[in-house]
Amino acid sequence: MDSRSLRYVNKKKVLHYIQNNQGQSRSDISKALQISKPTISTIVDELLEEKWIREKESENASSVGGRKPFHIYFNQNAYYLIGVDIGGTSVELAIMNLAGDIKQKASFSTQTNVDHLIEAIVNETKRLIENSKLSSDEIFGMGVxxxxxxxxxxxxxxxxPSIRWKNVSLKAQLEEHLPFPVYIDNDVNVAVLGEQWKGHGTTSKNILMITLGTGIGCGIILNGSLYRGSSxxxxxxxxxxxDKKSAEANYVHSFDGYGFLDSHVGGPAISREMQTKLDASGKDTSWTAKKVFQEAISGDETAIETVNESLSHLAFxxxxxxxxxxxxxxxxGGGISKSIHYFLPNLRSIIKRHIPIHSDIVLTSLENVSLIGAGYLLLKEYDSILKE
Structure with missing residues (x-):
């Protein structure tokens, strides 16, 4: 490794150490990283000039007398991240700092803009930056x-399928109109990154994020890293x-391109199954998945049967x-997860009955998990001084 590369490696080490150990002195950093004090001092001066860190004088004098020591902190507002979550119904955008704290949000309808979706994302991004009173130079990049x-x-x-995209060069088209790097990934991968950064995954190295919405998705973190598969x-x-028999039969697909589990557990599948049962009894058929869950919690037998059938597929x-x-x-996570809390004990019971391996099953408690995860995607993928 040449001297320039070594210097950059040491600079990254120092910045990451400061991120995880706030309030240390230059001497503390030197001892912890076993890098000479003059080298640490030079690196800290560079990081201060580049706004990655800030230095604050202690209120108390040193224990051995003399000048008060300075403590060093990561500057989480040095730059900002943009997270974008493209959904079948709406597109959400957020500007957040380097700690994942959201500064401002915006959203717009997906389907009314679906034919010009990339253009709409670019325009809303520029408007969001302007409304946040930031310049493009203060934006580190975008995750989608x-x-x-x-x-x-x-x-x-x-x-x-939900936005009718096939082989769309999203990264290149966004970067053509925006003056910062853009990284993209599957929405559920982005959601599990959000959990890893700020949610249930902060203390676990092997986690799954299951999103329950129009369809069913799964994001996988293995040994602390996002697993994407060979393709x-x-x-x-x-x-x-x-269900082998149901799969071999001519079951109804929720949407073109959706799979078996999507078509038995997703929101449209729950709504359709409830309507089918009620059609037979001549009752009202204007049902949403949310309403089915609400009625099941209230004790409606048809709704309970519908929910239990869906959750049985999910459990297996x-x-x-x-x-x-x-x-x-x-x-x-996902829209259906907001209604599922009442049925979690039953879900856990089915799983426990069929497998001795324990996994803690919890509901997401992180607001804006996909937006935060999109910001974290940028930090994980962009080859910068912040990349671990």
Whole structure:
């Protein structure tokens, strides 16, 4: 390694140490990293000039007398990240600092802009930056979650049925109009990164994020790293089969390209199944998945039967996943997860009955998990001084 490369490596070490050990002195950093005091002093001066850190004089004098020591802190507001979550219904955007604290949010309808979606994202991004009173120079970059299979290396959306995208060069098209780097990934991968950074995954190295919405997705963290699979399709559990006979029959697909589990556990599937049962009895058929869960909690027998059928498929899917991956935690997110808390004991009971391997099953408690994860995607992928 040449001297320039070594200097950059040491600079990254110092910055990461400061991020994780706030309030240290230059001498403390030198001792901890076993790098000479003159080298540490030079690096700290550079980081101060580049605004990555700030230095604050102690209120108390040194224990051996003399001048008061200075303590060094990571400057989480040195630059800002933009996170984008593209959903089938809406696109959400947020500006956050380097600690993941959201400064401002915006959103717009996906379907009314679907034919010009990239243009709409660019325009809303520029408006968000302007409203935040920031300059483009203060934006470190953008992370984007996409509802489909993405080639993260080439920045291409391979297939996203809900927004009618196939082989869309999203990264290149966004970077053509925005003056900072853009990184993209599947929306559930982005969500599990959010949990890893700020949620249930901060203390676990092996976690799954299962999103329950229009379809069913899964983000996987193995040994602390995001697992994408050989063709970026790891976690596509919407295609998992949880009933052989039903799969061999001509079952109804929720949407073109959706799989068996999507079509039995997703929101449209729950709504459709409830309506089918009620059609037979001649009752009202204007049901949403949320309403089905609400009525099930209130004791409606048809709603209970519908929810239990759906959760049975989910439970057996989780049994299969647990037996292969053996995660410490499974985090449930997405729109349906907001209604599922009442049924968690039953879900856990089914799983426990069929598999002796324990995984803690919890609901996400992190607001804006996908937006935060999109910001963290940038920090994880962008080859910069902040990349671990």
């Amino acid at each position: 979650g996409v509802p489909g299979i993405t080639d993260v290396e080439k920045g291409i959306v391979i297939d996203a 970026f399709a790891a976690g596509e559990i919407g295609y998992m089969v949880t 899917a989780l049994i299969n996943v647990i037996s292969i991956i053996n995660p410490e935690k499974i985090i449930l």
